[in-house]
Amino acid sequence: MNHPFQLVEIAKPPAAQRDHPGYLLAACGSKLLSTCLATGNVVSEWTADVGSGQVAVSNDTESTHVGGSERPAKKQKTGNASLATAPNVIKLAISPNHQHAVAVTDDKCVRVFEIHAEGKLLELSQRTMPKRPCAVQVLPDNATIICGDKFGDVYSLPLLLELKAIEDDSPMGSTESHPPQQEASTPFKPSASMQTVHTKRNRKALEAQLKQKNLTPKSKAPLQFDHKVLLGHVSMLTDVAYASREVDGKQRGYIITADRDEHIRISRAPPQSHVIEGYCLGHREFVSKVCVIPGTDLLVSGGGDDWLGIWQWPAFKLLARFDQMRALLHDLIAKTNGSNVEDQGNDKEPIEQIAVSGIWIVPATGQDGTSKEHAVIVACEKVPALFYCPVSKLLEQDAPWNLRQFRYPILDITSVGTTTLVSLDVRGEEQQRIVAYRLKMQSSGGTDFQCDEETNAKLMGLDCVPSDIVDAKGLEDLLYGAASLRKRGHQDEDVAEEAG
Amino acid sequence: MPGPPKKRQKRDEKQDGDMPQKKYYRQRAHANPFSDHDLTYPESPDVMDWSQHYPAFVEQSGNTSIDKDRKSEDQNDASPPKMSKQIEIADIGCGFGGLLFALAPKLPDTLILGLEIRTSVTEFVQEKAKALRSQNAAAGLYNNISCIRANAMKFLPNFFHKAQLSKIFLCFPDPHFKARKHKQRIVSTSLNSEYAFVMKPGGKVYTITDVEDLHLWMVEHFEAHSSFERVNDDEVEGDVCVEVMKTETEEGKKVERNDGTKYVAVFRRLKDPPWP
Numbered sequence: 001m002n003h004p005f006q007l008v009e010i011a012k013p014p015a016a017q018r019d020h021p022g023y024l025l026a027a028c029g030s031k032l033l034s035t036c037l038a039t040g041n042v043v044s045e046w047t048a049d050v051g052s053g054q055v056a057v058s059n060d061t062e063s064t065h066v067g068g069s070e071r072p073a074k075k076q077k078t079g080n081a082s083l084a085t086a087p088n089v090i091k092l093a094i095s096p097n098h099q100h101a102v103a104v105t106d107d108k109c110v111r112v113f114e115i116h117a118e119g120k121l122l123e124l125s126q127r128t129m130p131k132r133p134c135a136v137q138v139l140p141d142n143a144t145i146i147c148g149d150k151f152g153d154v155y156s157l158p159l160l161l162e163l164k165a166i167e168d169d170s171p172m173g174s175t176e177s178h179p180p181q182q183e184a185s186t187p188f189k190p191s192a193s194m195q196t197v198h199t200k201r202n203r204k205a206l207e208a209q210l211k212q213k214n215l216t217p218k219s220k221a222p223l224q225f226d227h228k229v230l231l232g233h234v235s236m237l238t239d240v241a242y243a244s245r246e247v248d249g250k251q252r253g254y255i256i257t258a259d260r261d262e263h264i265r266i267s268r269a270p271p272q273s274h275v276i277e278g279y280c281l282g283h284r285e286f287v288s289k290v291c292v293i294p295g296t297d298l299l300v301s302g303g304g305d306d307w308l309g310i311w312q313w314p315a316f317k318l319l320a321r322f323d324q325m326r327a328l329l330h331d332l333i334a335k336t337n338g339s340n341v342e343d344q345g346n347d348k349e350p351i352e353q354i355a356v357s358g359i360w361i362v363p364a365t366g367q368d369g370t371s372k373e374h375a376v377i378v379a380c381e382k383v384p385a386l387f388y389c390p391v392s393k394l395l396e397q398d399a400p401w402n403l404r405q406f407r408y409p410i411l412d413i414t415s416v417g418t419t420t421l422v423s424l425d426v427r428g429e430e431q432q433r434i435v436a437y438r439l440k441m442q443s444s445g446g447t448d449f450q451c452d453e454e455t456n457a458k459l460m461g462l463d464c465v466p467s468d469i470v471d472a473k474g475l476e477d478l479l480y481g482a483a484s485l486r487k488r489g490h491q492d493e494d495v496a497e498e499a500g
Numbered sequence: 501m502p503g504p505p506k507k508r509q510k511r512d513e514k515q516d517g518d519m520p521q522k523k524y525y526r527q528r529a530h531a532n533p534f535s536d537h538d539l540t541y542p543e544s545p546d547v548m549d550w551s552q553h554y555p556a557f558v559e560q561s562g563n564t565s566i567d568k569d570r571k572s573e574d575q576n577d578a579s580p581p582k583m584s585k586q587i588e589i590a591d592i593g594c595g596f597g598g599l600l601f602a603l604a605p606k607l608p609d610t611l612i613l614g615l616e617i618r619t620s621v622t623e624f625v626q627e628k629a630k631a632l633r634s635q636n637a638a639a640g641l642y643n644n645i646s647c648i649r650a651n652a653m654k655f656l657p658n659f660f661h662k663a664q665l666s667k668i669f670l671c672f673p674d675p676h677f678k679a680r681k682h683k684q685r686i687v688s689t690s691l692n693s694e695y696a697f698v699m700k701p702g703g704k705v706y707t708i709t710d711v712e713d714l715h716l717w718m719v720e721h722f723e724a725h726s727s728f729e730r731v732n733d734d735e736v737e738g739d740v741c742v743e744v745m746k747t748e749t750e751e752g753k754k755v756e757r758n759d760g761t762k763y764v765a766v767f768r769r770l771k772d773p774p775w776p
């Protein structure tokens with residue numbers, strides 16, 4: 001059994017040779033591999049360390065001695081076997097100048113790497129966030145990381161740590177920072193007394209609180225590194241994107257955030273991220289991915305709805321919808337069942353519900369083979385197929401969206417030059433886990449995926465790196481999180497109100 | 501959740517124009533604002549139908565049919581009836597609606613909406629508004645208030661457009677004493693950004709509480725937010741809304757009976773800064 005590559009990115013460090021095709025960074029469980037696309041050699045292999053960040057327990061015998069006995073719930077958590085293994089890489093981003101990579105591991109740790117001219121990765125820093133990040137990006141200044149967590153907060157962090165920042169005792173030293181971390185460190189004092197609380201409901205709450213033996217809040221110490229909270233959602237945050245556009249000859253930056261409650265929010269970029277410019281509203285199910293199309297004012301969104309939104313985001317306007325996702329999937333399933341293609345390894349049950357798991361913009365060549373185009377590619381969770389459409393035709397009346405079948409579900413996509421690299425959920429040895437394609441526009445208006453054999457040959461080395469699946473259940477959680485964003489309706493309320 | 505059958509039955513026995521009785525509409529005090537509930541909300545303010553809430557303010561237009569035909573072309577869903585006025589005042593966590601009923605006759609031309617997360621409490625306010633309307637039909641009062649069940653911490657932008665509101669009331673919000681629960685407070689830096697979004701520059705947020713710590717928390721968070729400034733004492737003193745908020749809210753009355761302190765703070769929505 002092989003562990004698939006959950007994340008792929010391309011880095012072309014500026015110090016590398018001009019015509020060098022770059023390096024493929026691929027995350028495989030807790031490993032991060034760098035492969036030279038010129039030679040096919042795996043030039044760097046990094047594994048997330050177990051003891052990093054705040055999770056310090058490495059095995060079960062130890063855990064019984066940790067934390068004392070007052071906090072059984074906590075102890076149980078640290079003793080959890082899945083945390084004893086090395087943390088998985090859950091997010092990967094490359095700085096716009098390709099000098100640094102940022103990886104997030106599921107121990108909540110943001111790790112910055114320097115990418116050397118020969119593709120080697122050098123880990124520079126580890127910063128443990130209060131909550132597990134669900135989106136990360138390096139801004140065009142090549143100096144700022146923005147990072148959102150599913151509890152709704154979006155932070156900015158300097159890409160590179162200044163040494164003094166660790167000594168500095170003012171972690172939130174900015175006007176835009178949230179106070180929440182600040183009050184956590186001061187010892188707890190009841191915020192009301194029996195004399196100052198007059199209503200029954202408030203008195204009850206206070207009574208309950210005074211009953212607690214330990215009056216010091218359990219909240220964590222303030223973060224020991226420089227960071228700012230840029231904005232927050234009460235809803236569960238799913239994706240964060242940065243966008244910019246020119247207005248009156250000046251560049252304006254925006255932060256676009258998506259949440260489980262169907263919202264796409266457009267805020268100003270720091271230092272004015274407290275200003276919400278507007279919302280792109282129209283989704284009826286969770287939004288799991290937003291993707292800004294570079295060089296345009298367009299944004300593609302998707303999630304639990306069986307359609308994709310094409311928005312003119314500066315006007316908060318839905319310009320077009322691709323409504324045929326379900327129809328195309330059904331056609332494909334019908335075709336597959338009819339032709340009875342040998343073992344797909346995937347059951348051909350009709351697609352019940354759609355959960356968009358990725359939206360990418362990739363290069364495509366025009367009919368003449370040279371002119372340049374771009375295409376939008378969309379993956380849905382556990383679906384062995386990709387939706388795609390040329391960017392230039394997205395707004396056409398019957399935009400030529402297509403569906404390309406694969407043998408395995410698609411995990412991640414990246415591109416370099418005219419090549420698109422597709423990482424598939426292959427667990428056996430029978431096929432390469434990352435496959436290179438070229439997208440070519442057809443005269444019919446559609447686009448075709450053609451195998452890029454030259455690049456594929458360079459990817460063979462990756463398959464020689466041993467990568468066992470340690471934790472099968474954990475792997476499912478690592479690869480497939482989008483479908484669980486769907487709301488369950490009525491049941492939730494009963495539980496919540498009873499527990500209230 | 502409609503509540504136990506008995507209460508439900510009692511509520512249904514009520515005749516048109518009768519005032520609803522609170523005891524049949526009580527509900528567990530705390531609802532978790534983070535859980536999904538079984539909320540209904542419009543996908544955007546454009547599709548919200550307010551006509552049931554403010555029937556007296558539905559725009560009377562002669563050629564509605566033509567209007568409808570044109571709309572159905574570019575929009576599948578039928579557009580909601582046009583209103584002659586937009587909501588301008590929101591009472592967030594309105595409870596049994598004391599503030600709404602007191603403000604309604606004072607500002608008869610302004611649409612006021614209560615947002616309340618508890619279903620039965622919302623129903624009570626809706627029923628009481630109906631009863632008051634029919635009792636005051638001659639004077640045409642109480643047509644300007646209504647209440648919706650909503651989680652105001654998540655869905656304000658679904659109900660209100662940018663810069664729509666001129667006043668937001670946050671009266672005696674749940675205090676959530678425990679530090680761990682502070683995230684559930686109705687005031688926070690991120691929520692303040694959402695309040696700012698739905699408010700007109702120059703609009704005001706009114707806060708009142710009997711819990712000093714919560715008062716300090718609200719002051720701290722609004723003052724730290726670049727979209728708001730605190731309104732000075734003189735201006736607060738002279739504001740009739742402050743008086744109403746102190747004396748007419750259910751909680752305000754309880755605190756009064758117990759000789760408690762009421763902490764008031766009002767904040768003004770500032771203009772957005774020019775882009776850097």
Ligand SMILES: C[S@@+](CC[C@H](N)C(=O)[O-])C[C@H]1O[C@@H](n2cnc3c(N)ncnc32)[C@H](O)[C@@H]1O
Pocket residue numbers: 529531533592593594595596597598615616617618621650651652653654670671672673674749750751752
């Ligand atoms: C202490 S009561 C105050 C009621 C009223 N404002 C008064 O002053 O009498 C707080 C109210 O806020 C409501 N509430 C709490 N969280 C809410 C939310 N996220 N959205 C809407 N209402 C909420 C509660 O259900 C409760 O009725």
